[in-house]
Amino acid sequence: MxxxxxxxxxxxxxxxxxxxxxxxxxxxxxxxxxxxxxxxxxxxxxxxxxxxxxxxxxxxxxxxxxxxxxxxxxxxxxxxxxxxxxxxxxxxxxxxxxxxxxxxxxxxxxxxxxxxxxxxxxxxxxxxxxxxxxxxxxxxxxxSGTLLGILIGAQLSQRLRKAAVAAREVAGGQTRVRVRDAIGRNARDETDELATAVDAMADALQRRLEAERRVTADIAHELRTPVTGLVTAAELLPSGRPSELVRDRVQVLRTLIEDVLEVSRLDGAAERAELQDVALAQFVRRRVGVAPDVSIVVVEEALVRTDPRRLERILGNLLANARRHGAPPIELTVQGPVLRVRDHGPGFPQTLLAEGPSRFRTGASDRASGHGLGLTIAAGQARVLGAKLTFRNDEESGGGGIAVLWLPREAPPRAGGA
Incomplete structure (x- = not known):
């Protein structure tokens, strides 16, 4: 019904x-x-x-x-x-x-x-x-009363729709959009009060997020120097199993700090893509073809304008996530400007499918399996490229998770982060 x-x-x-x-x-x-x-x-x-x-x-x-x-x-x-x-x-x-x-x-x-x-x-x-x-x-x-109601209701409904559109743009990361500007400042009614309240809430949330981003970035920057010293000191340790464990953990800590710094930069909406014309199938074969556990299927070649470094970062994180949380075989399909990474594991958790990637949340009870930053970084880099990254599970042919990256054929309007 x-x-x-x-x-x-x-x-x-x-x-x-x-x-x-x-x-x-x-x-x-x-x-x-x-x-x-x-x-x-x-x-x-x-x-x-x-x-x-x-x-x-x-x-x-x-x-x-x-x-x-x-x-x-x-x-x-x-x-x-x-x-x-x-x-x-x-x-x-x-x-x-x-x-x-x-x-x-x-x-x-x-x-x-x-x-x-x-x-x-x-x-x-x-x-x-x-x-x-x-x-x-x-x-x-x-x-006459009905016609008057239609006119008044249409005006009010139009203002509310404009407010909803502006609010969705704010929620999507357009920090400069204001609901009150979208609905107009002439009328003084309840919609104007609602717009003022939403704008005030957006400003407060933006300030809080910016403060959290600065704190995260500052902490990561402060930790980078001593961790770099730990990496250097670990390399000077004598060979042996204890030394290997120390080097491994120090390297994990260093990678985590670099990922946190990258997430904070992506959150700051200051990132800009360095665009080039890229033949997508050739790029994938050259950058990913050396991986023995990944099979590449090219359905259609496409020429896209994107940032190769950021695209490589996205693919690397998607493949790493498939290796860590999925199961072989791992397939990478190129179909025009669309890339699909599919594994045959248990699939993505329902929280990720419903809410999207979230930092420090992996859907697994074992923290050693990751920190939840890989997909967060991939989604942030996709926004910088003006691309769309989606996740779903294959419920029909054997299960597994499917990550789909929709690249624009032309340059994104801002070529920057959201």
């Missing part, structure tokens, strides 16, 4: 249309009832005046004018009861045909009753015309 999202514009328009319809209905009923009551009261007053005039004629001459009747057998029972105390009375009789019959009756000497019955159809037609005008007015009010 497909669930369609109803936008704010249509929700606001529907709400205004419903409210306008309810208000128009209430006012129409109020006006109709008031006009009908006034019309009927006026008809009863006119009928009473006609009856009084007819009674004067009847008293003086014995004639019954205006269609009055003496002891009319169709006289309603309620009217008979009302005139039982020697007084005039009027009565409305509904027959379901539209306008009601208006009765007026009065007792006279001799125990007789003089009555008059009239059907005021002309006044009922006036009421019908009034109802038609009310219906037309209600439709106009509802349509």
């Amino acid at each position: 497909v669930i369609r999202r109803i936008g704010l514009r249509w929700k606001l328009s529907a709400a205004i249309a419903v409210v306008s319809a309810l208000v128009a209905l209430a006012l129409s009923l109020l006006v109709h009832n008031a006009a009908r009551a006034s019309m009927l009261d006026n008809s009863r007053d006119v009928q009473d005046e006609r009856l009084k005039f007819a009674l004067r004629i009847y008293t003086s001459s014995g004639q019954l004018p205006f269609g009055t009747k003496l002891d009319d057998p169709t006289l309603p029972r309620a009217l008979k009861k009302a005139i039982g105390h020697a007084r005039r009375a009027t009565y409305l009789q509904e027959d379901g045909s539209g306008a009601p019959w208006v009765w007026a009756a009065s007792p006279v000497e001799g125990g007789h009753v003089v009555s008059l019955r009239t059907h005021y159809t002309d006044r009922y037609r006036v009421l019908s015309n009034l109802d038609r005008s009310l219906r037309i007015g209600s439709v106009v009010v509802v349509a």
Whole structure:
């Protein structure tokens, strides 16, 4: 079942249309009832005046004018009861045909009753015309309210969409984008307050990330000198198993520091690619073809404009990750500007597939298997190249992880980091 999202514009328009319809209905009923009551009261007053005039004629001459009747057998029972105390009375009789019959009756000497019955159809037609005008007015009010709701909702929805687009650009690393500039500074409403709050949050997060990056870079720089001294000192140790262990651990520490420095540079968005025209298949065979555990498949050659050093760094990290966490055979496929690195191991962890690479998180319980910086650096270098790096697991043909690098054929717009 497909669930369609109803936008704010249509929700606001529907709400205004419903409210306008309810208000128009209430006012129409109020006006109709008031006009009908006034019309009927006026008809009863006119009928009473006609009856009084007819009674004067009847008293003086014995004639019954205006269609009055003496002891009319169709006289309603309620009217008979009302005139039982020697007084005039009027009565409305509904027959379901539209306008009601208006009765007026009065007792006279001799125990007789003089009555008059009239059907005021002309006044009922006036009421019908009034109802038609009310219906037309209600439709106009509802349509105008709906149109106004659409216009207001469209403007508000457009501002919110612009704010969402700008917020996504900020989340993607465009640190100079501001939501308030994207939606415009003319309106002063809740969207402007939201944009101001989001911009303030983005500025605070940017300052915090920059502070963390500087701390990380400073720590790595401070550690580089003593670690370099440790590497030199380890090389002077006599041969033996203990010396080999020391050299190995010192080299791991040195590599970790270099990786941390590279991550901090990539986070700073100051990196720029040195672009060259590269024949991708030849580049891969020359740089990776010497690896005995990697099979290279060229489906389509492509000429791309990229930074060879950074591309080699990306491929090296992807292949190292496949060797460390996957299982042979490892395949590197060149299909135009797309590179695929596939292994036959357990695949990438679900956290990486859902959230992307994260530093110092490998998805493995054993820290000796890595520090989680290899894929982080590969993703950062891909951003510098204007490329896209994705990860997925092969669930159909034997399992394994697949890393796909989508290189642009032309130079990226900024040729720099995100």
